[in-house]
Amino acid sequence: MEVLQYGFMQRALFASLLVGLVAPAVGIFLVQRRLSLLGDGLGHIALTGVAIGVLTSTAPVGAALVAAVLGAVLIELVRARGRTSGDVALAVLFYGGIAGGVVLLSLAPRGQATNLEAYLFGAITTTSGSDLAVFSVIALTVVVVVGLLGQRLYAVSDDEEYARAVGLPVLALNVVLAALVASTVVLSMRVVGLLLISALMIVPSAVAQLVARSFRQALYLACAIGLVVSVAGTTTSYYTGTPSGGTIVLLAIALFLVVAAAVALREATSRRRHHRRGDVHGAHPHEHGEGCGHRPVPHGDHVDYDHDGHLHAPHLTTSGVHYDEHGTEVPR
Amino acid sequence: MSDTPAVRLRDASIGYDDVPIVTSVDLTVQRGEAVAVLGSNGSGKTTLARGMLGLAPVLGGEVELLGAPVGRLRDRGRVGYVPQRHTVSGAVPATVREVVSVGRLARLGLFRRLRAADRVAVGEAVAAVGLADRMEEPVASLSGGQQRRVLVARALAAQPELLIMDEPTAGVDAASQEALAGVLARISAAGTTLLVVTHETGPLTGVLTRAVVVDQGGVRYDGPLAGAEEAAGHGHHHCDPGEEPSSPGYRLDQPTVTSRSARALGGGR
Numbered sequence: 249m250e251v252l253q254y255g256f257m258q259r260a261l262f263a264s265l266l267v268g269l270v271a272p273a274v275g276i277f278l279v280q281r282r283l284s285l286l287g288d289g290l291g292h293i294a295l296t297g298v299a300i301g302v303l304t305s306t307a308p309v310g311a312a313l314v315a316a317v318l319g320a321v322l323i324e325l326v327r328a329r330g331r332t333s334g335d336v337a338l339a340v341l342f343y344g345g346i347a348g349g350v351v352l353l354s355l356a357p358r359g360q361a362t363n364l365e366a367y368l369f370g371a372i373t374t375t376s377g378s379d380l381a382v383f384s385v386i387a388l389t390v391v392v393v394v395g396l397l398g399q400r401l402y403a404v405s406d407d408e409e410y411a412r413a414v415g416l417p418v419l420a421l422n423v424v425l426a427a428l429v430a431s432t433v434v435l436s437m438r439v440v441g442l443l444l445i446s447a448l449m450i451v452p453s454a455v456a457q458l459v460a461r462s463f464r465q466a467l468y469l470a471c472a473i474g475l476v477v478s479v480a481g482t483t484t485s486y487y488t489g490t491p492s493g494g495t496i497v498l499l500a501i502a503l504f505l506v507v508a509a510a511v512a513l514r515e516a517t518s519r520r521r522h523h524r525r526g527d528v529h530g531a532h533p534h535e536h537g538e539g540c541g542h543r544p545v546p547h548g549d550h551v552d553y554d555h556d557g558h559l560h561a562p563h564l565t566t567s568g569v570h571y572d573e574h575g576t577e578v579p580r
Numbered sequence: 581m582s583d584t585p586a587v588r589l590r591d592a593s594i595g596y597d598d599v600p601i602v603t604s605v606d607l608t609v610q611r612g613e614a615v616a617v618l619g620s621n622g623s624g625k626t627t628l629a630r631g632m633l634g635l636a637p638v639l640g641g642e643v644e645l646l647g648a649p650v651g652r653l654r655d656r657g658r659v660g661y662v663p664q665r666h667t668v669s670g671a672v673p674a675t676v677r678e679v680v681s682v683g684r685l686a687r688l689g690l691f692r693r694l695r696a697a698d699r700v701a702v703g704e705a706v707a708a709v710g711l712a713d714r715m716e717e718p719v720a721s722l723s724g725g726q727q728r729r730v731l732v733a734r735a736l737a738a739q740p741e742l743l744i745m746d747e748p749t750a751g752v753d754a755a756s757q758e759a760l761a762g763v764l765a766r767i768s769a770a771g772t773t774l775l776v777v778t779h780e781t782g783p784l785t786g787v788l789t790r791a792v793v794v795d796q797g798g799v800r801y802d803g804p805l806a807g808a809e810e811a812a813g814h815g816h817h818h819c820d821p822g823e824e825p826s827s828p829g830y831r832l833d834q835p836t837v838t839s840r841s842a843r844a845l846g847g848g849r
Contacts, residue, residue, distance in 0.1 A: 279674045299802040396691060406670045412662040414631040414686035414738065415651075453672070461718045462675040 249452035251486050257305070259380055260372040260439075260482055264492065266387040267432075267448060268440045268478025272456070272470035273394050274432045275449025277425055279457060281405040287446035288428070289342040290433045293319035294442050295349030297434075300368050302356050308367075309382050313434045319345060327420050370441030370493035372482060379438060386435045389504070390428055401425055403461055440493035448474060451500040458511045477503065584647030586611050586742045586773035587632060591641035594624075594631030600628040600639050602797045611741075614764075614774040616781050618808060626664065628742050628775045628794060635662055646741060657687035660740030662731050664747045664777075673718045676730055676819035680706055684738035706735040708766070710759050727757030732763065742773045748781045757783040781805060 251257050272379055278284055297315020301308030319341065326337045366374060394401070404411045404421045412418045429449070436445040452473040453466070460466035481496030488495070581709035595598040597775040597812065598669065602624040609615050619625035630636035634651040643650045646658055684698045692825055694702075706712055714722060719730055735743055747758050748764075764787045768774050774788070781788055787815070791808035793801035801808055 277671060280670050397683070399685060399694075400690065402678070403685055404681065405664070406679070408673065409635060410661060410663055410682070410734075413635055413663075414657060414683070416686060416689065435629055436745050455826075457672045462716070463672055463678050466672050510671065 251363060251483055256373045257376045257486060258494070260486075261479060262380060263372065263375045263383055264439045264478040265475065266383050266484040268496075269435055269438045269471050270387045270390050270474075271432050271445065271478075272430045272452040272474035273467065274390060274425075274469050275446075276453040276456070276463075276467050277401050277405045278323060279450060280402070280463075283409070285446065285449045287429050287433060287449045288443075288538070289323070289345075290316050290426075290430050291442035291445050292322055292342045292349075293345030294347045294430070294437070295367060296352065297349075298348075298437070298442075299349045299352030303352055304545040307378070307382075309379055309437065311388070311432065312437060313382075315345075316430035316433050317427050320430035321423055324419070324426045324461045328422070334508070334562050336542070361466070366441075367437065368441050368443045369491055370399065370439050370444065370494040370580040371438070372439050375438045379451050384434050385436075390431055390435070393424065395423065397424060427477060439482070440496055444493045444497050445501065447497040448478065451497070451504050452477065455500075455504050458507050469505050473500070473503065513548040526556065583611075583785065584827040585609060586613070586646060587646075587775065588644045588645075589641065591630075592631065592638060593640035594627055594636050594643070595639050596636060598625075598639065599670070600797065601761045602631065602794070604641070604815075605799055607777060607792060607799060607802070609773060611731050612768075613769050613790055614768045614788045615776070616784070616805060617638050617775060617777045617778065617794060618791055620779065623794045624797040625732075626746055627797075629633060629746055629775065631657070632775075633744060645666040645712075647651070657684075657738040658741045659733035660738055660743040660747055662728075662743070662745040664736045664750070665731065673720060675716050676706060676711060676719055677702065677715050679719050679730055680737050681734045682734075686738050702737050705733040706730075708736055708763050709733045710763075723753070723756075728752050729756060731762065732760065736763075736767065740772065741786040742775065743767065744775045744777075746777045747779070748776060748778070749778065760784075763789055770797035770834055781808075 270386040275287065278286055294316040297312035299306045300315065301311025305313070305545060323338060323341060326341070349367075350364065354368075363371070365371075398487070401423055401424070403416060404418055405425070408418060411421075413569075432449060433442065433445050436442075436448060440448050452471040455473050456469035462468055468475045477500045478496050481499045482492045484490070484499070485492040485495040585608050587607065589605050589607040592602065592605045592607075594602040594605075605628065617625045617628060627636050631638055632645060633651065638650060680702050681694060681698075683696060684702055686696070688698070703712070703715070706715055709720075709732050711729060711733065712724060712727070719727060720751065722730065728751075732745070733747065735745075749761060754761065761783050764774060764776075764784065767789055776784060776788060778784070781791070788805055791801065791803065791805040792799055793808055
């Protein structure tokens with residue numbers, strides 16, 4: 249393949265492979281706990297780290313890593329301490345991060361790589377060999393930690409209160425997750441950029457969530473989707489000359505839209521609809537009986553009521569009449 | 581060790597943000613007891629349970645579980661908890677097995693993985709609530725009552741010595757209520773201490789033997805379940821005989837004339 253002939257593209261593809269695999273493995277926990285925008289905020293904070301790295305002439309990747317992880321730990325501590333002021337505190341932290349980054353980068357002496365756009369939206373062809381080494385270590389660390397603590401992270405993301413009640417170290421696990429997110433943000437810096445990284449964490453997980461049956465399945469599927477989208481996006485960007493980050497994210501969103509539409513279509517079919525009892529029963533707030541307008545259908549030991557082409561089986565509970573869905577095959 | 585009471589509160593005050601909801605409560609529950617914590621909305625019964633679980637701060641006095649202060653118990657997983665939630669579903673789908681396995685994690689420390697014995701315990705817990713055939717199905721595909729039973733199984737998977745449940749029968753269909761009562765009767769017979777926060781004991785009358793009625797943040801009655809109705813009913817209950825619930829047992833959520841809701845501060849928590 250032509251795309252593999254250039255060293256910069258080999259490095260780019262390897263970086264996008266790492267990012268595509270790792271970002272959803274962390275992002276799925278954020279989706280689970282409905283904190284999808286946390287990655288975005290950490291990207292903002294990482295920019296200050298990048299700027300400090302550029303200013304001090306050390307490796308910006310390393311400085312970004314330190315800043316993002318510190319920011320992540322700070323965020324978790326703010327979240328754990330108070331509920332009311334937490335929201336505002338996070339906003340201040342996020343905007344402070346991006347403002348600090350912009351100002352500090354503008355102070356950098358001339359002749360240095362201070363291309364703001366490259367950090368915000370990714371500049372995959374600037375990936376150096378030493379970057380790749382750092383990225384590999386980060387990716388490996390994230391995968392190992394998720395492998396070791398995945399079930400605990402799931403427990404805390406799923407039901408934080410329960411986890412606290414039974415004595416799991418909730419704060420520690422939250423800090424670990426935040427640090428994982430921060431590391432992933434930095435890992436993704438070259439490929440998709442600090443402003444778009446959240447998308448690569450969240451969108452593949454959102455797609456997997458639509459079709460998976462178990463959390464494990466969703467995790468693997470999200471990683472697979474992330475990998476494919478990331479590598480395909482990078483390759484496409486080479487041929488179309490578009491920025492890799494935007495291309496990857498657009499591809500992921502296109503996939504999300506297609507899958508969401510397909511799932512919606514499937515749910516619109518009758519079989520699916522009848523499992524969603526709440527919607528159906530909200531539509532007819534009356535008790536079925538003689539003369540209620542719905543045709544009675546004998547069914548075993550009880551009578552179902554034909555309701556717009558599906559059967560309702562009333563039975564008494566202590567709280568009143570409850571209806572079970574008894575299938576869609578309405579005998580005529 | 582095992583002769584210490586399951587629960588012991590001495591002059592305990594529990595609340596949120598330094599505002600006590602429950603004040604100066606003394607309560608001792610011995611091992612193996614099956615206790616109903618009754619009270620109307622806003623009475624403080626849920627706050628009392630949350631204080632025992634370490635979810636609401638203890639503002640004064642002492643709260644000890646299984647002989648250790650709240651949050652200091654060395655062997656986690658000895659206290660089980662069934663929260664007051666109608667459904668389980670998080671944003672990402674999960675199977676019954678995955679949700680119930682979480683209950684087992686509390687016993688395993690930070691890094692240990694589920695072993696064969698743990699998987700057996702998970703399987704037994706799911707079977708106990710009658711959902712063995714639903715093990716690999718997404719929790720979201722189950723009915724509300726079944727999801728509640730999954731949460732019970734999650735608590736049972738840790739094989740707790742003390743099980744604290746918050747409104748386990750609210751909003752659950754009759755079949756699931758019966759199944760739940762059966763499960764609780766069995767684990768109670770096996771020696772597990774039960775503490776059930778509820779506003780109606782109806783479905784669980786056969787299981788729970790002692791009642792603690794909480795009102796305005798204090799304990800107003802503590803004795804046999806059968807006596808709870810008299811203690812709390814007279815002078816406060818003014819509903820017509822026709823309004824009595826169809827199921828036997830005690831309810832405190834009936835409309836009342838007195839302004840007992842003055843304590844709405846802690847409403848529902």
